[in-house]
């Protein structure tokens with residue numbers, strides 16, 4: 255038994271660089287998505303992922319997961335809406351994206367006219383028809 259454990263540990267060490275490479279390649283294909291923000295909605299956690307874990311002026315890919323009791327909730331669709339309030343020499347700005355299903359997550363593309371503080375709401379619908387939403391505030395860098 256102990257020998258078996260040692261053997262599987264050796265396998266793990268031997269194969270980990272390969273697994274790591276596969277992981278890196280996989281991330282490259284996903285545009286290197288990293289956690290931007292985790293939001294609480296009741297007992298659920300809504301996770302917002304973006305390339306590099308930031309929002310930047312211009313187009314931004316965004317991926318959304320909902321986690322309940324440590325498991326991904328199957329999602330159907332959603333919408334992320336953000337606005338920047340009116341400022342002395344700037345009109346109010348609004349932006350939003352529909353989120354569509356891709357496996358465990360929803361994906362969209364959101365455009366920011368400029369950096370700064372944006373706030374709004376994320377709303378998603380689960381495969382079972384439940385609506386989950388939360389207010390969101392992000393800093394566009």
Ligand SMILES: [Cu+2]
Nearest residue numbers: 338341344370
């Ligand atoms: Cu502004």
